[in-house]
Amino acid sequence: MKKFFMATSLVATMLTLAACGSSNSEEASSTAAAGDEKVTLTFSWWGGELRHNSTQEAVELYEELNPNVDIQVEYSSWDDYWKKLATKSASGDLPDVMQMDLQYISQYGLKNQLSDLSEFAVKGGAIDTTYTDESLVEGSKIGDELFGFPISKNALSMLTNTSALADTGVTIDYENWDFEDWKQVVSDVHEKTGKYGMVDVGDIAILFSYYLRTEGESLYTYDDEGNPSLNYTDENFTAFFETMQGLVAEGAMPTPEVVKNVKSFDENPFALGESALMETWTNQYNLYNDATEDDLSLDLVYGANNENNPLSYRQAMFYSIAETSEYKEEAADFIDWIVNSTEAADILGTERGISTNSQVVEHLSANMTEIEKETADYLTDIADVVGDPEAVPPLGYTEINTLLNDMYSEVAYGEKDVKSFCDEFRVKAEEVLADNY
Incomplete structure (x- = not known):
């Protein structure tokens, strides 16, 4: 039987990652910046005022790094978000990038509303999974399809x-x-x-x-x-x-x-x-x-x-791409940057939860509050006793x-x-x- 000991230090467990360097936003956003074509992406999420303000700030930085990309944002409270998303789904007008929740991902994914991100979300891919817990990515799949990339985790x-x-x-x-x-x-x-x-x-x-x-x-x-x-x-x-x-x-x-x-x-x-x-x-x-x-x-x-x-680790939330999006590669590039870059992490912090990217967690650890560090340490310390993630909820x-x-x-x-x-x-x-x- 495996035993659990609350003795692991977050910083200590992440030291080996520090030598790997940090994500570079300019490199991470190369796909969107490569062409001169003006691209407009829509991006929606739910949350409170703190999330709204920080996310808009991150979006503005991404637009500065990628002058050919314009991101139109829409945000709502939890209840209003799903009402609006249902309306947009019915009219075939889902946002290019949207925040997605575990209990709804089957509903939208299995009804051909969301893109399969499997080809994007790989090590070194458009959505780089090099520092992402593989079990969370695999546990987010429905069959062989990945309808949302897990951006934060809890337990x-x-x-x-x-x-x-x-x-x-x-x-x-x-x-x-x-x-x-x-x-x-x-x-x-x-x-x-x-x-x-x-x-x-x-x-x-x-x-x-x-x-x-x-x-x-x-x-x-x-x-x-x-x-x-x-x-x-x-x-x-x-x-x-x-x-x-x-x-x-x-x-x-x-x-x-x-x-x-x-x-x-x-x-x-x-x-x-x-x-x-x-x-x-x-x-x-x-x-x-x-x-x-x-x-x-x-x-x-x-x-x-x-x-x-x-x-088990649970996907706190996902980013998904609409199947109807005309700019799937650019949407994937934006997701990669906002999830994996330290520049985005410095703005967003841990408001959406502890990142699934271990390199981002290590980067943020120095400025975490004591409560955030306790939470991150807990998630690190249970690594030896967690089982497989729960299956994605069915339709x-x-x-x-x-x-x-x-x-x-x-x-x-x-x-x-x-x-x-x-x-x-x-x-x-x-x-x-x-x-x-």
């Missing part, structure tokens, strides 16, 4: 509000705890303090999928022909959701309604010191530190060291995810028993997959 973690945990007498052996230990910790914290032991992230599929990986299963898998199917036993489905139902019933975890009504990070019970734990993605660590004055720590989720290697996943969360709410409120939930979800989820494949 599941257990955020601990050490201020809330203090004086409870509850201790956690993060190296060795399992699901039963986690259940006991959550229950004990509530019993001793009256507070929540843990707050979930508002999407029960995240917690359920990780639990299944600790048991050597997964929510879905694909056969050799690319057809998806559910990949878990009813026994494990029942064990997980009976546990969740019990913790909500005793008050050790909040009801789904409480979580759904949280409108900002500083309103979350975890940030308010009303919960000791939160199982979530590593990129949330910085946001919750900004949202609270409590002391927080970034720790291993339960079962991380078991023989099934349940932890219909959004509907399946909604079914799971809606039915879980009924179970949490005692309106449905877990056995009925297990049976009904399997039938409906299989119907969704059958309708899409």
Whole structure:
């Protein structure tokens, strides 16, 4: 069994990369700059004001380096972004380059909306993968096609509000705890303090999928022909959701309604010191530190060291190119520059997450905040225990995810028993997959 030790230093692990030099923006943008033809690219993304401002600054620098390229940008909030993208998709007017999310990439890619980047994304290619984790690139493919290039990564973690945990007498052996230990910790914290032991992230599929990986299963898998199917036993489905139902019933975890009504990070019970734990993605660590004055720590989720290697790197987001783009090579050149160049990295920082490019991470490390360094170190330190990335969600996943969360709410409120939930979800989820494949 592989073991995990939080002893690795980000800088130390990256020293070997320093000798390789850094990306040169002028070289990286040679494709777009090679001709005199005026090229206009459209580029869209979602995010907040910080992302909007820094991305526009990076775009302006790229235009300076490539005078023949004009980039028209459009940015939105998360909800508005997908509404606009759906409208553009229907009219055949998707942006040349667009930010893409894991839960939507199948929907757009398998319906011939996105270009296959496989020929671009290779070592020394138009989108250079020399310093990119190969498993993340391969894990982003649907079959043999790569519909988005992974630009940043994260992983599941257990955020601990050490201020809330203090004086409870509850201790956690993060190296060795399992699901039963986690259940006991959550229950004990509530019993001793009256507070929540843990707050979930508002999407029960995240917690359920990780639990299944600790048991050597997964929510879905694909056969050799690319057809998806559910990949878990009813026994494990029942064990997980009976546990969740019990913790909500005793008050050790909040009801789904409480979580759904949280409108900002500083309103979350975890940030308010009303919960000791939160199982979530590593990129949330910085946001919750900004949202609270409590002391927080970034720790291993339960079962991380078991023989099934349940932890995995997750593609935080992608850049995709529209299949209808007239300038695919120029779009690929722009993606290469904004992902791989140190010039772009100096402007964008880690706002989109920790880069998938190890050379960029090493370059940025000197100016990272302590929280950013902790996050980057965590992602480096788990390298020996991570398993294969989860498969890209299948077509219909959004509907399946909604079914799971809606039915879980009924179970949490005692309106449905877990056995009925297990049976009904399997039938409906299989119907969704059958309708899409």
